[in-house]
Amino acid sequence: MSLQHTIAKPASLTGVGLHTGSEAMVTIHPAPENWGIRFVRADVANAPEIEADIDNVCDLQRGTAIGKNGVTLHTIEHLMAALAGMEIDNCRVEVSAPELPLMDGSALPFVELIQKAGVVEQPAQREFISIDDPVLLYQDNETAYSIFPSDHFHLTLMTDYGHKHTNLAAQHTTLFSLKDFAKEYAPARTFCFLSEIEMLREKGLIKGGTLDSAVVVQDVDLTREHIEYMRKLFEYKGPISSGENGYLNNNKLRFFNELCRHKALDLIGDMYLLGKPVLGHILAAKTSHASNHKLAQKLREYVRKQEKKKEKERQKAIDHTDILNLLPHRYPFLLIDRVLEVEPDKRAVCTKNVSFNDNFFQGHFPGNPVMPGVLQIEAMAQAGGIMGLYGKKADKDEVIFFLGIDGVRFRGIVRPGDVLRIEVTMLQKRRGTIKFAGKCYVDDKVVCEAEMFAMLGKKDAA
Numbered sequence: 313m314s315l316q317h318t319i320a321k322p323a324s325l326t327g328v329g330l331h332t333g334s335e336a337m338v339t340i341h342p343a344p345e346n347w348g349i350r351f352v353r354a355d356v357a358n359a360p361e362i363e364a365d366i367d368n369v370c371d372l373q374r375g376t377a378i379g380k381n382g383v384t385l386h387t388i389e390h391l392m393a394a395l396a397g398m399e400i401d402n403c404r405v406e407v408s409a410p411e412l413p414l415m416d417g418s419a420l421p422f423v424e425l426i427q428k429a430g431v432v433e434q435p436a437q438r439e440f441i442s443i444d445d446p447v448l449l450y451q452d453n454e455t456a457y458s459i460f461p462s463d464h465f466h467l468t469l470m471t472d473y474g475h476k477h478t479n480l481a482a483q484h485t486t487l488f489s490l491k492d493f494a495k496e497y498a499p500a501r502t503f504c505f506l507s508e509i510e511m512l513r514e515k516g517l518i519k520g521g522t523l524d525s526a527v528v529v530q531d532v533d534l535t536r537e538h539i540e541y542m543r544k545l546f547e548y549k550g551p552i553s554s555g556e557n558g559y560l561n562n563n564k565l566r567f568f569n570e571l572c573r574h575k576a577l578d579l580i581g582d583m584y585l586l587g588k589p590v591l592g593h594i595l596a597a598k599t600s601h602a603s604n605h606k607l608a609q610k611l612r613e614y615v616r617k618q619e620k621k622k623e624k625e626r627q628k629a630i631d632h633t634d635i636l637n638l639l640p641h642r643y644p645f646l647l648i649d650r651v652l653e654v655e656p657d658k659r660a661v662c663t664k665n666v667s668f669n670d671n672f673f674q675g676h677f678p679g680n681p682v683m684p685g686v687l688q689i690e691a692m693a694q695a696g697g698i699m700g701l702y703g704k705k706a707d708k709d710e711v712i713f714f715l716g717i718d719g720v721r722f723r724g725i726v727r728p729g730d731v732l733r734i735e736v737t738m739l740q741k742r743r744g745t746i747k748f749a750g751k752c753y754v755d756d757k758v759v760c761e762a763e764m765f766a767m768l769g770k771k772d773a774a
Contacts (some may be wrong), residue, residue, distance in 0.1 A: 314438040318432060350403075362379065387412045435617050469572060506529065530558060581634040666731070715767075718764075721760070747765050
């Protein structure tokens with residue numbers, strides 16, 4: 313079971329915004345479960361909140377900006393990437409300016425800020441966006457995305473500017489787990505082309521940018537006159553020289569594919585505006601903030617369609633014959649009387665009507681009848697079988713064999729006349745094995761809970 317996280321205590325950092333040149337203080341605060349990520353413009357009257365959500369995105373020019381009721385906040389993607397990479401579900405972010413600071417152009421300062429604040433677990437379970445079927449989400453002449461089912465977040469990304477800039481070769485990167493984000497991706501800095509930043513600066517933009525704010529790709533030749541012009545344009549006192557490695561001042565990369573890793577970082581931050589972490593393998597090529605946003609929009613549309621489809625599946629009636637077809641158990645060991653809801657490989661809700669005539673009451677505390685706890689566990693196992701087998705095209709000889717049980721707790725007594733409600737939720741599915749959490753309720757009280765491991769197999773395999 314994966315639980316939500318917030319930070320342990322407030323923490324702050326200060327820096328300069330790239331576009332506005334304004335000094336900004338960012339303070340992250342703990343937030344309650346199911347709060348999400350919310351930004352607060354502390355410099356605006358009444359400190360308005362802006363939820364970190366793709367529906368609030370208002371600008372995608374050279375960064376991601378969100379806005380609500382006329383109040384905007386720019387350049388949030390690096391902090392959003394840090395929150396996603398550190399698996400922070402709930403956080404209140406106060407900002408004292410209209411733009412987050414650029415810092416060193418990476419997400420590392422924000423990761424270090426979260427580490428300074430500390431991470432704490434919360435009681436509520438994390439919710440994920442799961443991908444059920446391979447689907448192409450967005451593409452044009454140069455940019456393409458696709459996403460495939462996976463039980464965790466996985467990202468493969470490619471960049472290629474060779475047709476425009478011969479000193480910037482094609483790069484690719486693969487993130488296997490968000491556990492690697494802080495060390496392997498957060499330090500990757502943003503990059504820009506020298507010709508572009510000169511043009512932007514001449515137009516009065518990137519007021520907070522310096523030649524040290526990013527990895528500068530040298531796409532124009534440098535003369536002595538050009539160097540002096542740049543020094544005045546950026547009010548820069550440091551050295552300026554041609555880079556033999558293709559980058560201004562021979563800037564040493566933090567990774568051999570740092571530019572591609574930063575594109576992956578941006579994508580992770582932009583995707584976290586969906587409000588939930590994604591379980592899926594994303595393949596992406598030649599990305600941008602604008603195309604990342606289109607990806608997120610397409611994915612939200614996909615999720616809404618899937619939810620409608622699953623809701624129809626949950627509403628399908630499952631009768632006693634279906635239960636007998638799915639489970640190999642029979643009286644007196646069939647402990648599922650009715651299936652209220654089932655979402656294949658996701659969730660199931662079943663009931664067992666506990667009757668005084670159940671055979672186990674004959675010998676289990678006959679003077680004070682109590683349903684045996686082991687049979688409550690068995691009822692959860694059978695509900696897990698229904699969740700794992702329902703909707704499959706497998707032959708009727710396929711069953712689920714249980715491999716292990718963890719975290720068993722008995723929290724109440726089940727007596728004749730009670731209706732035992734059994735709820736199971738899939739936690740992990742991998743290579744024919746499943747892990748799920750189960751709880752038994754009487755009315756709204758939990759009477760039993762456990763986590764179970766099982767595998768699909770054939771009846772004759774026993």
